[in-house]
Amino acid sequence: MRYDDPLLLDALAREYVIGTLPGRARARFARVLSASLPARRAVANWERQLAPLAFASRPVDPPRESWARIEAALGVRRAPSSRSLGSLQAWRAIAAGLAAIAVLLGVLNLTRAPVEQARYVAIVTDAATGPVWLLQAFEDAQELRVRTLADRPAPIGNAYELWMLPDGGMPVSLGLIPGMGNAVLPLTTQALATLARTMTLAISLEPAGGSPTGQPTGPVIFTAPLVGA
Amino acid sequence: MQKKLSPSATLEELIARCATGDAAALKALYNSTAAQLFGVLLRILVRRDLAQEALQDVFVSVWRNAKDYRPARGAVLTWMISIARHRAIDIKRDRRREVQFADPQDYVPEQIDFERSDLFAAAARDADVSRLKDCLQQLGAMQRNAVCLAYLNGLTHEEVAGVLAAPLGTVKSWVRRGLESLKGCLQR
Numbered sequence: 001m002r003y004d005d006p007l008l009l010d011a012l013a014r015e016y017v018i019g020t021l022p023g024r025a026r027a028r029f030a031r032v033l034s035a036s037l038p039a040r041r042a043v044a045n046w047e048r049q050l051a052p053l054a055f056a057s058r059p060v061d062p063p064r065e066s067w068a069r070i071e072a073a074l075g076v077r078r079a080p081s082s083r084s085l086g087s088l089q090a091w092r093a094i095a096a097g098l099a100a101i102a103v104l105l106g107v108l109n110l111t112r113a114p115v116e117q118a119r120y121v122a123i124v125t126d127a128a129t130g131p132v133w134l135l136q137a138f139e140d141a142q143e144l145r146v147r148t149l150a151d152r153p154a155p156i157g158n159a160y161e162l163w164m165l166p167d168g169g170m171p172v173s174l175g176l177i178p179g180m181g182n183a184v185l186p187l188t189t190q191a192l193a194t195l196a197r198t199m200t201l202a203i204s205l206e207p208a209g210g211s212p213t214g215q216p217t218g219p220v221i222f223t224a225p226l227v228g229a
Numbered sequence: 230m231q232k233k234l235s236p237s238a239t240l241e242e243l244i245a246r247c248a249t250g251d252a253a254a255l256k257a258l259y260n261s262t263a264a265q266l267f268g269v270l271l272r273i274l275v276r277r278d279l280a281q282e283a284l285q286d287v288f289v290s291v292w293r294n295a296k297d298y299r300p301a302r303g304a305v306l307t308w309m310i311s312i313a314r315h316r317a318i319d320i321k322r323d324r325r326r327e328v329q330f331a332d333p334q335d336y337v338p339e340q341i342d343f344e345r346s347d348l349f350a351a352a353a354r355d356a357d358v359s360r361l362k363d364c365l366q367q368l369g370a371m372q373r374n375a376v377c378l379a380y381l382n383g384l385t386h387e388e389v390a391g392v393l394a395a396p397l398g399t400v401k402s403w404v405r406r407g408l409e410s411l412k413g414c415l416q417r
Contacts, residue, residue, distance in 0.1 A: 014408055017311075018379050019318040020386050026322070044303060049415050050408075051307040052361040053380055054314070057272040059264035063281050066267075067259055070288045074252075156324070157278050181289055208278055 006038070013042035017050060065209070075145070075182035118145075119192075122201050122224040126150075132222070133177065133203075135162070136229075137187060137195055144174060146183040153179040154205070161206045163216060164191075164198040165223070171202065176210050201226050240305035247295035255292055262306060263288075266313045273317040273383035283320055287313045318383050364414035371395070372407035379404050 015021040016029050033039050118136035125131050134147040146162075154160055160179060163171040172194050175185040187195070202223045204216040211217050238246075238257060246254030266287060270280040290312050298308060365373055371393065378389045390400040 011405075014405075014412075018376075018404070018408065019314065019383050020379055020404060022385075023322055046408075046412070047311045048303045048307055049412055050361075050380060051303070051310050052355070052358040053365075053377070054269050054310045055265075055355070055358050056377070056381055057265075057268040060268040060271050062263050062267040062284055063277065066263065066281055066284055067256070069281075070255075070259065070285050071252075073285055073289050074255075074292055153282075156276075156282075 004038075006042075009039055009042050013039065013046050017043055017046040069178075072176070072183040072185075073178045073181040075184050118229045120195055120226050121229045122226045123149075124201070124203060124222045124224040126152075126222070135177075135201065135224070137192070139192060142187045142189070142192065144185040144187050146177045146185065148178060148180050148182065151180040154208075157208050158205050158218070159208050159210055160203050160221075161210050161216070161218075163202045163204065163220075164194050164226075165200045165202055166194050166198045169194075169197075171216055173211065173214065174201075176206075177203070195226070198226055200224070241300060244291075244295050244298050244305050247292055248298070255288065258291070259288060262309055265306070266309060269310060269313050270317045272381055273314070274321060279320060279324070280317075283313065283316045286316050290316070314383070321383050322385075360415060361411075364411050367414060368407050368410055369403075372403045372410070375400055375403035376407040376411065 012021070012025075012029055016026065016033075021029060029039075033043060119139040120137040122135040123131050124133040124135065129150060131149045132152055134149055136145045136147075137143075138145065144162075159176045162174040162177050162185075164174060165171055172191070174187075174191065177183055177185070200223050202216070202220045204211070204220045205218040206216070207218070238254075240258065240261065243254045243258040243261070247258065263284065267280060267284055270283045270287075271277065274280045274283060287309065291309060298305065303311075365376075368376070374393060375389050378384045378392055379386070384392065386397060386401050386404065389404065390397045393400060395403075
């Protein structure tokens with residue numbers, strides 16, 4: 001299709017903005033957008049014109065846990081004992097995750113060591129598609145950093161819950177982990193002690209909000225060996 | 230240490246701070262806009278869990294792309310609403326097979342309560358909305374309904390045709406002409 005015809009471009013932009021471009025045409029136009037300034041202008045123009053119409057949708061308070069989920073997805077959540085927050089920690093988590101991947105790839109000499117070495121590491125791998133999550137437990141910071149290596153949004157109405165399977169004990173929840181992006185979960189001293197006698201982590205599919213019983217209720221979809229680093 | 234945000238920090242200021250990695254600014258942005266965005270998302274996705282998932286995606290996207298925000302391309306809220314609508318429509322189209330979205334009969338065309346719709350309340354506060362409301366009033370009722378069902382409810386042409394019990398070709402033309410008239414009216 002020719003995208004240099006201004007009238008055609010405007011028509012496509014209009015349908016793209018309102019949402020009526022059928023699936024494949026929508027995906028194709030989204031790709032055109034990233035390469036074409038005139039296309040972006042045409043879209044921005046329609047978006048600006050029509051945005052006030054969105055006020056016809058009545059504001060609705062989102063569920064209370066929404067903000068916590070966003071924080072978790074971004075890894076900007078303040079750990080319970082935490083001193084400073086936010087972007088610095090998030091970037092440290094990302095840097096530490098990248099460093100750990102670098103170790104796996106055997107290119108450590110190309111990167112600087114992170115601030116604190118992870119005490120335990122696990123890589124959750126889907127046999128069919130490859131690594132899905134990198135999990136790193138930090139003893140001093142008392143936190144578990146979760147990095148999604150391949151986006152895997154949880155099915156509707158479900159959440160991924162991470163469990164320790166300690167030797168000779170019941171599963172212990174470490175919290176919910178996101179299907180995309182990064183997260184930082186707090187690790188209590190008790191959790192760290194349990195982690196010390198845990199050889200395997202498991203991820204189960206639970207109802208949104210996590211297991212209602214404190215034990216896995218849904219299918220365990222992954223297990224991963226926990227390695228002392 | 231984080232700087233305190235003044236209560237009157239504008240959305241533009243908040244986005245600029247998000248671009249520098251200031252998580253408190255994102256929280257403030259969330260507090261200012263989440264209800265409006267959730268309303269937009271819920272209207273398209275119907276299900277609260279899906280709308281919540283989309284809301285999360287929107288703020289993740291805003292945080293990651295804050296540095297790419299350009300005021301010249303529109304106000305912050307316009308930008309965020311665009312992100313929200315595109316996300317909602319993508320989710321709705323992707324999940325069509327696994328999720329039964331509302332029955333066409335559940336949709337109430339705007340025509341029925343247009344005079345009492347929230348748009349009228351918003352118009353009183355906001356000049357842009359007021360202009361849009363006037364322009365919407367100039368459309369034929371069916372054009373207006375078709376435009377609103379597509380834009381506000383995220384319906385496809387086929388679904389709009391189902392709600393309005395009209396032929397597909399007619400609906401496509403209502404949406405197209407309705408939007409072109411709106412644009413012409415708004416540019417005047």
